[in-house]
Amino acid sequence: MNDTRLLLALDFGGTKHTAALARAGARKWIDRRQQAAPPRADAAADVTIMRALARELLAAHPGRLAAIGVSFGGPVDFARGLVRLSHHVPGWENWPLRDQLHAEFGVPVSVDNDANLGALGEWRFGAGQVETRHVETQHAASLLYITVSTGVGGGWVLDGRIYHGAEGMAGEIGHTIVDPNGPECICGRRGCVEILACGPAIARRARERLEAEPSAGAHLRELIQNDLSALTAERVSRAALEGDALAEEVLLAAARDLGTGIGNALSLMNPQRVVLGGGVTRSGEAWWAEVRRAARANTLPEISVDIVPAALGDDAPLWGAVALAESLL
């Protein structure tokens, strides 16, 4: 199929803004532009940057723009096309991003948050393709996407569409509780998946162990040159891979808590596939094995446990924006 219609995908990220062009039906970027989010920006400044990136792209690749999909790193009112707010940048409250872009570019526009679009991107273009009994592959009938990095976010694709829930809040697996006696989260409750399993949680759990056990974790201490403030999830996982027992225990405890939360999601929704993305998922095979083991141990035996790595990396929301734009054609 030689569809000449262009789709514009925009991703407002926490640290960078990206605009990219693809052709309907194709799985390859025509071109993309990226710019670091300026420090102390406000919403208007971010929008100005993004419009310039988009204009530049469209000028370089003349053609028929057919639709725009937008990923935003924060809560979005999907039905009304509004950004609700940004947790990092002021001025985004109830910003009518969809209508603004529609007025400027004259094509259909849709806006959703990055976790939902990560889910849709993986479903459509990445790890959402499942093998069937026959030779060909097809898209998972139901998919839970979870991103494990500085927080734990998630999104659902059911029957090929993002499932938003009544108030657009579906997918918040990060704030489901797995240990009611666990540490307190900024969400106000104890022992949610995020406070136990995200990157900063791994660093915090390692620090607590190192403080409590002065003679343990020699290799991890070496890696951080005895500076506990230098602890990161990445360093903990490197120490674990290199044989540090304390680091491995911390990493696997975090993996177990994530897997426990996934097990609950499996019992509740029985999705065909779970896709995990985000920096923490690069913690090595032992982390993956423990996530899968804990999910298996925490759900019913009749339920399959199919947990795979994301295929699109940080580009998942941008590809989701392409799929969202496609859905407008």
Place this chain on the structure above:
Amino acid sequence: MNDTRLLLALDFGGTKHTAALARAGARKWIDRRQQAAPPRADAAADVTIMRALARELLAAHPGRLAAIGVSFGGPVDFARGLVRLSHHVPGWENWPLRDQLHAEFGVPVSVDNDANLGALGEWRFGAGQVETRHVETQHAASLLYITVSTGVGGGWVLDGRIYHGAEGMAGEIGHTIVDPNGPECICGRRGCVEILACGPAIARRARERLEAEPSAGAHLRELIQNDLSALTAERVSRAALEGDALAEEVLLAAARDLGTGIGNALSLMNPQRVVLGGGVTRSGEAWWAEVRRAARANTLPEISVDIVPAALGDDAPLWGAVALAESLL
């Protein structure tokens, strides 16, 4: 609308079998027949009873039978129309109930389990109707139905259809974990909603408290005439209503654990409405208030908590079978 087509609804329950006739588009039984499930029956005996009830009904009400919906109290392979097994009655393994009834009655047939059809019945004919800003009501866009009785089962209706999940196991909120250090369930794990909040769990928790605290629970002891084997959830809730402090604590602890599980489901799926049915939901206002409080405390502030009593009682699966039959027209 004067639709003359007849819909036949069949409910294979644990203790009784029911057949009922309704007219498409109407919310009133034309007639119904019921028979106790015989002791030591097998699948063939149950089917024989149900066929006789159905034949009797159809003979008494001549008309154009258009479709049959069937509720079964056990796991069902919805796509293939098979009963997978019964936990109570032998011989049901992979029984082709849909095709058998289709061959006999010559109309479209669909079969699903009682929790899913309870969800669909409440959504279509009962507590699934939500008020909108305008005067008229409409059906909830997403609904979680939970039955709390000898076990804790559940089902989802999303966008007007039962959501089954990849292996037909969606809705198992009873086996999501709320306390990893809790008591062990027959599901093999600890602290799931069912082992903490179902009827027998309330009786068990009361017994444990009465055994541990010989001077507490005077009124509850009186109600059961000091016979711990006479403890039931109903008696615990009656004692609580009549002011017994121990009984009230036990009842509210069970309500809190159910609410905690519901809070996790709200975070994960953000359903518009949760409907609770089953005997335990007749435990009084304090039980309801605690379920709602715990759900609220255990989910994100952006998420609405709309938890209401089932409207159809034990008939919910039978009405769900009507809605299932309707969907075949």
